Amino acid sequence: MGNIDVQAFLEELYAQGQANDAHVQERGQKMLNLEPETAQFLHILLRSTRRKHILEIGTSNGYSTTWLAWAASEHGGHVVSIDRDPHKHELADANLRQAGLRELVDLKCGDATEIIANLSGPLDCVFFDADRYSAPAQVGLLLPKLAPDVFLLADNVISHPDEITGYLKTLDELPQFEKLVIPIGKGLSVAYRSA
Numbered sequence: 001m002g003n004i005d006v007q008a009f010l011e012e013l014y015a016q017g018q019a020n021d022a023h024v025q026e027r028g029q030k031m032l033n034l035e036p037e038t039a040q041f042l043h044i045l046l047r048s049t050r051r052k053h054i055l056e057i058g059t060s061n062g063y064s065t066t067w068l069a070w071a072a073s074e075h076g077g078h079v080v081s082i083d084r085d086p087h088k089h090e091l092a093d094a095n096l097r098q099a100g101l102r103e104l105v106d107l108k109c110g111d112a113t114e115i116i117a118n119l120s121g122p123l124d125c126v127f128f129d130a131d132r133y134s135a136p137a138q139v140g141l142l143l144p145k146l147a148p149d150v151f152l153l154a155d156n157v158i159s160h161p162d163e164i165t166g167y168l169k170t171l172d173e174l175p176q177f178e179k180l181v182i183p184i185g186k187g188l189s190v191a192y193r194s195a
């Protein structure tokens with residue numbers, strides 16, 4: 001991972017994202033980074049449970065991806081992260097290089113549902129942070145690719161309750177999963193199935 005101070009890098013990257021989002025008008029140009037406390041919670045969760053095969057849907061400029069890859073780096077894991085925006089894909093590439101974590105991340109550029117259809121498993125953690133309307137179909141495609149012991153995580157439960165309803169309903173149809181919503185940041189849905 002090199003000698004970089006990843007925590008300091010992440011603080012700077014978050015500040016850059018906030019500054020960008022304050023001045024750009026178009027939503028597609030905003031970075032919409034995860035709240036730092038949510039990102040840190042994911043980092044602790046993934047590190048402590050030694051997640052090795054992590055999928056992130058919604059890379060943006062790589063802020064949350066860096067947190068996930070940093071967690072994975074502790075125990076030989078890796079991350080696949082998807083975003084359809086080529087400019088953000090390039091930013092994430094540069095940011096992960098700067099963080100010294102690029103080799104742990106497979107960045108994929110394109111529509112998440114299409115990419116997921118061709119992805120191989122097993123995955124032991126999926127983090128949904130993109131187009132919430134597509135998430136139910138993505139869960140369906142991912143089910144056969146999930147490890148027996150797996151987390152399904154999704155942000156924006158409190159901030160976008162209407163948009164995330166379909167995803168939460170889909171989770172309700174999966175009785176093997178224990179679920180809760182943590183009121184951290186914009187509201188994090190945590191679903192866990194044990195082996």
Ligand SMILES: C[S@@+](CC[C@H](N)C(=O)[O-])C[C@H]1O[C@@H](n2cnc3c(N)ncnc32)[C@H](O)[C@@H]1O
Pocket residue numbers: 031032033034057058059060061062063064065082083084085088110111112113129130131134
């Ligand atoms: C909220 S941002 C992700 C923020 C990022 N996880 C972070 O914390 O730094 C959502 C991202 O999802 C991407 N996105 C939205 N819908 C998508 C889709 N259907 N397929 C691929 N990417 C998508 C957008 O381009 C955007 O960069």
